[in-house]
Amino acid sequence: MRPTRTTRQTGRLALVAACAVLAALGGPAAGAHADTGGDGDQAMPFTPEEAEVQAALVAAEDDRLNQVRAITAIAPLQGGTAWKQPYRLDTGSGYTLVLTERSNAYTVSDLLELAPQTFVRQSDGSYLLTENIYLNPGAKLKLSTPGGLTLRMASSAAGFVSIVSFGGELTLQGTPQAPLEITSWDPDKDTADTDVRDGRAYIRAIGGQFRMDHTHISTLGFWSGRTGGLSLTGTDRPNTGAIDGPDALPEESETGGEPGEGAEEAEPPRNGDVTALPTGPLETPDTRFTVPDLSYVSVAIADSEIDGNAFGLFISSAAGVDISDTVVRDSLQDGVLLHRFVRSAVVERTVSENNGGDGFILSRATQQVQVTGCTARDNAGNGYTVSGRPLASGPSASGQPVDSYGSNSVSSSVAEGNGRYGIEVLGGFDVGVQNNRVEGGDMGIVARQDADTVSITGNRVTGQERQGISVRDGVLAATVTGNIVDGAATGIYIRDSEAEVRGNTIQDATSHGVSLVGDVPGSVVTFNVIAGVGPSALDTTRSDGGITVKENQTFAWYDTSSFWTKVKHYASPMTLLWVSILLLILFMAMMGVKHHGVRRGQPPRVRHPYDDKRPLPTPPPTEVPTGAQRGRHRVPVMAE
Incomplete structure (x- = not known):
């Protein structure tokens, strides 16, 4: 049923009142490579015209959600029970079914009753959804049936639908025997929508809670992270919506009467823009001085599969994230992307493979995230990207903090066959x-x-092409210990950083075992076992900064460096100094030999430096004859 005149006018009044204070719900579209900052931004293979169309569709979705949110915030102020029940909005591009807060969760049976023309059971047992669904704060929707549920969300060149929970509780639940299936669907082609250029159906939770078990989601989303397929984001806007002061109240009554009809006695005194109001609680809050509370989304995903989405799984502004035993594959961009302000998250036993970007991304402003027992395989970018860089380096238009983020870890996991780096x-x-x-x-x-x-x-x-482990560009207090590096060109590479390289085993390196380059003050390379074939096992000639290299075993290294390379290696300043001193001594000795050359045809000799100080030689004894011996008696005569 289409909206009544009262609903339309109320909605227009609410929109006018809210336009001045409502901002776009999402941040900039995540869309480029981790090398630009680890934010999941990728260069996409679209023409400028196709990119412009998709960006415009994202902006239109933001506007639609702003409109819906404004109306749902104003509607309860009319009073009565009509706006406490589910209702439908006509947003111009289609219908949006608004599920309001109640104690019990809405189910498939409720949707069949509330939307008999737009939530239809097909002949094969699946359900086709052809209108948007929006959960108000506090509303609960559980998509599950005992025998298994297949939900097809309309998505074609004519338009697409979405399921958006704003502060509600969205549960997607299947069973091991009968998993829940959700996919985009082109009714004209009777197949899943694989063309993202004209937009595609998506699921999004903004704040609140999201839970998914034994569910298979496929071919959802387009262009941005928040419309990327399965998007779980928080918001920094007030949970109750935003309205613009006292004049935001609708002027029509619930029954559609004219303004002020039947309420003349209750009309407050008014003079121009000044209106007298009673004391007590304000019926309409004054939002000029209201500080928005942060609203984080909490996430629990287990035993599920996500394939063919634009972004496999996009999460931002979330606390208490638990992802386990899930497979994310064949995404057009990144697999699992924790974008901004995700904290206290655990991702375990999850596989991210064959994605167009990185397998796992922990973007800037994420902290206390543990990735354990996961596998990143055959992704076009990195297997795992962990970024803790600050959001700003100084004063900025958005006023972001300049502090770094951290306490993240990747442990007991596998990265294999990725196009760029493993981790x-x-x-x-x-x-x-x-x-x-x-x-x-x-x-x-x-x-x-x-x-x-x-x-x-x-x-x-x-098996790396260049370096097994690389620490470079200003890293401080790095510890590289107990690793086994096999088959890389250079086992461990340290450049312009401070690192302790201790107790590693490097095998079959083809260039260097451990290489230190640039300013590496205080770095230590000790107790490593290095084997391979190449110019050097320990390459330290290009480094400075007072390094310590000792107790390394390099006997299994075959040095292939040339003669001049070895000369350069050993020609250190101290070595050259001592060689020069030795050559000087030899030169002076030879000069002395030349000075005392050959005399009277005798062989040259080296004269003792103190030859003139020697004592005179002692003459032989002389015999003095006596009378009896007639000159034959020998008397020794001592020379003076």
């Missing part, structure tokens, strides 16, 4: 990368961009 840490503090298995990719584990206190321990890294 990348971008800034932040107190980050743990522990006991993971990383196979293939350009690099295995990378920490960079001023990260502080990064622990890279107990990982097995194999």
Whole structure:
């Protein structure tokens, strides 16, 4: 049933009142690569015209939700019971069924009764939804049937529908034997909608609670994170909506009478813009001095599959996130994206594979997130991206804080066959990368961009094209211990950072075992076992800053460097100094030999420097004859 004249006029009044204070619900569209900041922003393969159309569709969705929210905030102020029951809004581009707060959750049976023409059971047992559903704060919707439910959300070139919960409770529940199936559906083509260029159906929870068990979601979403398929976001707007002061009250009564009809005695005194009101609670809050409360969404997802979405799973402004035993695959962009202000989250035993961007992203402003026992496989970007960089580096238009974020970890997980890095840490503090298995990719584990206190321990890294473990670009207090690096060109690479490299095993390296480059003050390389073939096991000639290198075992390294490379390696300033002194001594000795050359044809000799100080030689004894011996008696004569 279409809205009545009263509903239309009330809605227009509410919109006029709310336009001055309502802002767009979502942030900027997440849409570029982790290398630009770890926010899941990807370059998308669309023409400028196609990109413009999709961006306009996202803006139109924001406007529609703002309109719906404004009306749902104003409607209860009319009084009566009509607005406490579910009602429908005509938003121009289609209908929106508004589910209001009640104690029991709305079910499939309720939807069949409330929307008999737009929620229709098909001949194959599935249900086709052809209007938007909006949950008011406190409303509950549970999509589940004992024998299994297949929900097809209309999505075609003519338009698409959405299910949006604003501060409500949305539950998608199947069973192991009969999982819940939700997909976009093109009624004209009788198949899922795989074309995102004209928009696509999506599910979104803004604040409130979201729970999903044994559910398969496929081919939803387009362009932005908040319309990306399955989007779970908080909001920094007031939960009760925003209205603009005393004049926002509707002028019509519930029955549609003219303004002021039957209420002449209750009309308050008024003079111009000044109206007398009684004391006590305000019927209409004055929002000029109201500070909005943060409204986070809480998330619990288990034993589910998500495939073919624009963004597999997009979460922002959430607290208490629990994701387990779930598979996210074939997303056009990233798989699991924790965008901003996600805290106290646990992601475990979850697989993210074959996505167009990164497998898992912990974006800036996420903290206290634990990723455990997960697998990132065959993604076009990184397997895991962990960013703790600040939202701003100084004064900014949005006034964002300049502090870093941290206390995130990736542990006991697998990254294999990803197009870029296995695990990348971008800034932040107190980050743990522990006991993971990383196979293939350009690099295995990378920490960079001023990260502080990064622990890279107990990982097995194999088959990288360049570096197995790389710590570079201003990282402080990094610990690289107990790792096994096999088959990388350079096992461990430290550049312009401070790191302790201790107790690692490096095998089959083809360039360097451990390489230190640039300013690496206080770095320590000790007790490592290094084997391979290349120019050097320990490459430290390009570093400065007072490093400590000792007790490393390099006997299994075959040095392939050239003669001049070895000369350069050993030609340190101190070595050159001592060599120069030795050459000077030899030169002076030879000059002395030349000065005392050959005399009278005798062989040259080296004259003793104190030859003129020697004592005179003692002459032989002389015999003095006596009378008896007639000159034959020998008398020794001592020379003076």
